[in-house]
Each structure stands twice: as structure tokens, then as C-alpha cells.
Amino acid sequence: MSNKNLEKGIILLVDDTPTNLGVLFESLSNSGFKILVALDGESAIEQVDYVVPDLILLDILMPGIDGFETCHRLKSKDSTKDIPVIFMTALTETVDKVKGFGVGAVDYITKPIQTEEVLARVNTHLSIQNLKKALLEQNERLQQEICDRQKAEEALRLLLHSVSHDLRNPVTGMSMVLRNLLAQEKETIPVGRSILERMATSSDRQLNLINSLVEAHANEVRGVASIRKPLQLSQLIQDLVADWEPIFVKSQATLTNLAPAELPLVNADATQLWRVFENLIGNALKHNPPGVSLTITATVEAKEQNQEEAIANCSNSKLSSPTPYSGVGTATPSLLSTAPKKLHSSPTVIRCTVKDNGIGIEPQQCERLFELYVRGSQSRHTSGLGLGLYLCRQIITAHGGEIAISSTPGNGATFWFTLPVLK
Numbered sequence: 001m002s003n004k005n006l007e008k009g010i011i012l013l014v015d016d017t018p019t020n021l022g023v024l025f026e027s028l029s030n031s032g033f034k035i036l037v038a039l040d041g042e043s044a045i046e047q048v049d050y051v052v053p054d055l056i057l058l059d060i061l062m063p064g065i066d067g068f069e070t071c072h073r074l075k076s077k078d079s080t081k082d083i084p085v086i087f088m089t090a091l092t093e094t095v096d097k098v099k100g101f102g103v104g105a106v107d108y109i110t111k112p113i114q115t116e117e118v119l120a121r122v123n124t125h126l127s128i129q130n131l132k133k134a135l136l137e138q139n140e141r142l143q144q145e146i147c148d149r150q151k152a153e154e155a156l157r158l159l160l161h162s163v164s165h166d167l168r169n170p171v172t173g174m175s176m177v178l179r180n181l182l183a184q185e186k187e188t189i190p191v192g193r194s195i196l197e198r199m200a201t202s203s204d205r206q207l208n209l210i211n212s213l214v215e216a217h218a219n220e221v222r223g224v225a226s227i228r229k230p231l232q233l234s235q236l237i238q239d240l241v242a243d244w245e246p247i248f249v250k251s252q253a254t255l256t257n258l259a260p261a262e263l264p265l266v267n268a269d270a271t272q273l274w275r276v277f278e279n280l281i282g283n284a285l286k287h288n289p290p291g292v293s294l295t296i297t298a299t300v301e302a303k304e305q306n307q308e309e310a311i312a313n314c315s316n317s318k319l320s321s322p323t324p325y326s327g328v329g330t331a332t333p334s335l336l337s338t339a340p341k342k343l344h345s346s347p348t349v350i351r352c353t354v355k356d357n358g359i360g361i362e363p364q365q366c367e368r369l370f371e372l373y374v375r376g377s378q379s380r381h382t383s384g385l386g387l388g389l390y391l392c393r394q395i396i397t398a399h400g401g402e403i404a405i406s407s408t409p410g411n412g413a414t415f416w417f418t419l420p421v422l423k
Helices: 018-030 041-047 067-075 094-102 115-166 168-182 193-222 233-250 270-286 377-381 388-398
Strands: 010-014 034-038 055-059 085-089 107-110 229-231 254-257 266-268 293-302 327-330 349-356 403-407 413-420
Touching: 010 018, 010 041, 018 034, 018 115, 034 041, 041 067, 055 067, 055 115, 067 085, 067 094, 085 094, 085 115, 107 115, 168 193, 233 254, 233 270, 233 293, 233 349, 266 270, 266 413, 270 293, 270 349, 270 388, 270 413, 388 403, 388 413
Parallel strands: 010 034, 010 055, 055 085, 085 107, 254 293, 254 327
Antiparallel strands: 229 266, 293 349, 349 413, 403 413
């Protein structure tokens, strides 16, 4: 026997006549097929639950359920409906053949069996089946390629739209200023400080947009570059709040810091987390009217042993009642949640929130805010490519956390993210 035809496929023989089984077994196994044997329909149906053959040779006249019923049951199951079934029978009436095709058979072999005919029909239908599988796989690949291309085209369309608005407008404005200055006949043209400041601000904004584009692409290709070390998140939040104080005073907004003075350490890149907070705070100020109120919280959460809803566990913090006020300040909650007995002995994550009482966001927009080049409906009057929240998601995901938003139009928005506690 040649080894070239080995591993050609698995064939299930279903026949109650040992002589027929012996002839078929020898012929097919010598041709390189792996053979399974069943003596009746029930046994065949049970056997395919353990090993799915590539083709079934099925006798029609058998004790118990006949070949027609056996084929019908096989074709009724998702796991076996695509297996080619060839009937073996001494029945030659057209009505029997039509009935066989009606229950799902692909061909007939008439008894007495001729092994050459069996091999020819088996090879033909296995080839057809393999071509069907290859075609299906190719169609799936093409569908995926089409889907990927459509996503890429949509991302490119959004990018071009954003770039045309967010980069062209400031460049056009700066160009007009320069052209007006150059229209003067003087060799030396005096330029007011306010004009230079506007041009510098515009240039910085364009540079930030370009840098964000480059960074977003680099993060996708190489992952978020970060230098992580044990970090006390409370101190970072306090420093951030102090840094934003002039901006909040100017915006007539308020910021209340409810993060406790001490939190478990996290293994994190302080610069990257600073950027996350800045993006979330900046978005709240940018997309809400003046006078908006913001609240920052940070709570330690542990999951119950049955992995149900996590609850806050801040029992080691010394806390007092909150005292929000105009500008920036620090306040802490007065109420503690004591962990029930079901909790693990150590916390798992720190959950940070940035909450505002602004105009809120539509639910359908919330689902897409962290996607590339997606901006909220209030963003049309502001600059930016929709990269800020996308970069936030990249950073938090790289730290092993999650980030999301909950919001109701008219009732503000709450952005939250989690960070694993350093063990």
C-alpha cells in the first residue's frame, strides 16, 4: 500500500451486513481512509457525536431505524448536517432515490457493491466537500477583509474631516494675519503682542494635534510606552487639582476632590495617568457651559468571592464631610462602606471617577466615545480630532484597567476608570 493516500479523511460505514462491511473496510482503508463502523442507524447517530466523519456510506434497509430516518436525523443537527451521505441500497425504484435525495443524500451506490465505483464516488464527493469548505473559508476571509477595509475607510474619512476642520481653520487664520501684515509697504512691520500670542497658541494647538495622531498610531503598532513604578494616586490627584486651579477660577467652575488622603499603591506611569485625568477634566470644561461643577473620587474596590458586584472598601481612611467651593479644593466623604465577610482580604482595584453636572451625553454616543476619531455632539464647536479619550483608553488598558462613561442627557456625565492595586 502506498503512503501517499494516507490521511485522506474519515469515512463512517453504516451497514448491518458483515460481508459488505468487510469488503468496504478493506478497499477504503487500503486507499488511505480512516474507517469507522456502525451496524445500525442508532449506533451511527451516537458515534458521530464523538467523531465527526468526512463522509458517510449508509445502508437503507437496516433493523431499527432505516437509512432514510438516519439520514434525516443527521441532517437535522447543526454538527452533522453538512456531512455528505451516500446511500448503499438494492432499491432501484425512482421513488426510493427521490426519497433519499429528499432527506439529504448526495448520491446512491447500488448493491451488489463494486469497490471501484465506491472509491470513485467517495473521492468525487470528498473533493466537492473540500471545495465547498475552501470556498466558505475564502468567503469568510473576504468578508473580514471587506469589514476591515470599511472600518479603515471610515476612520480615514473621519480623520480627513477632522483634519480639514481642526488643522485647516487655524492655518487659514494664521495665513490671513500674515498676508495682511505683508500687505503693508513698510520694510519693518510692527506686530502686536496679542497677535503673536494668538499665532503661538494656534501653532501649539496644531502641533498637539499632530503629536496626538502620531502617538495614537504608535500605541496601536508598538503598545503604550510607559515607565511604571509604585505610585500613590492620592498625591497625583492633589498635585493635579492644584495645577488646574487657575483654569477653574477663570472658567468660573468648581472642582471637589473626594479622593482619600491615602490609597493603596498602584504600579503606574505617573505622566500617563496625569494625561488621563487632564483629558477627562479638560473634556468636561470644554464641552459644558461656564460654571460647571466637577467631582473627583477614588475608591478601593474588592470583588466578592462569588465574583458578584464589587463594593467600596475605604475602612482604613480617616474622613470628614465634603466642603466643595468655587475654585479648587479638597474634600472627603463622611460615610464609609465596611466590606462584608464575603470580600477577599485584600482589595483588587482603585476606581477613579471624574463627574460633572453638565449637559450630559446621549447613550448612543457614550458607546463610541472611546473609539478613534469619534467626538461628542458638543465637539463641533471645539477643536480636536477625537483622540483624547481614545488615548485614555489606550493608557488605561495598557495598565490593566478599564475605562467607561455613564451619562444621561441633562444630568451630567461620569467618566470612570480602574487600576489594579500593587500586590
